[in-house]
Amino acid sequence: MxxxxxxxxxxxxxxxxxxxxxxxxxxxxxxxxPGAAPRPRDHxxxxxxxxxxxxxxxxxxxxxxxxxxxxxxxxxHTPDPPRSPTAAAPSDAGRTAPPAVGSRTEDGPLWADGSVDPHSNAYWAQSNVTLKAGESLTALVVELRIALTEGVKDTGSWRTRPAADFDLSTREEGGFLVYRWTLKPGRTVPAGEHVFAGQYDHAVGGRDAKDDTYRIDAGAGAGAAEGGAAVWGGFA
Structure with a gap:
């Protein structure tokens, strides 16, 4: 060529x-x-x-x-420009994960469990602390701590024991809505199963109870409940 x-x-x-x-x-x-004469064209x-x-x-x-x-x-088909690193999903680096809740659900005459009541809905929930006592208790403190996730607000509480037997306090403390039932002096809690519940509103949708906790201190004789058995756990 x-x-x-x-x-x-x-x-x-x-x-x-x-x-x-x-x-x-x-x-x-x-x-x-070069120099050649052009030839006539024909079909x-x-x-x-x-x-x-x-x-x-x-x-x-x-x-x-x-x-x-x-x-x-x-x-x-010009290729898309490379993504800027700042456009990536935010990293978990530097975020502090909530501490894991170690559980002890049985101690001496006490056994306990935490659960979200099945009647809870997309706007409202009830967290139950179920206590089983192997003998009559003369001192008892039940504390329920609900993490203050979006929209959490106290709407009430109840227990299966008579209201007159307990002093109840409800407050916000350290990022939690705290319910505390304290058995009054001279009152007793008989052996058997008893339930203490906190009720609250929350943001629309399913609420994650992984950071909620409970603790129970009890005694079967004279003196403060802290000197007896103790159980605690979570709701995850």
Missing amino acids: TDELRRLLRETARAHQPDRARMLARVERGTAR GRARALTWPKLVLATLATAGTLTVSALTVVAVV
């Missing part, structure tokens, strides 16, 4: 609008001998191009189409 033909092919490939007739004419001019000769010229014309047309196709692909 001569330098002139290479030049002609490169020029043809750069053309944006392929014109097959024009390219055939240019190829013929490039292959003609039969146009249909019967020699194979070298036909190949060159085909290559020229294909080259032009390829360049045009690559140009379109480059415009339409």
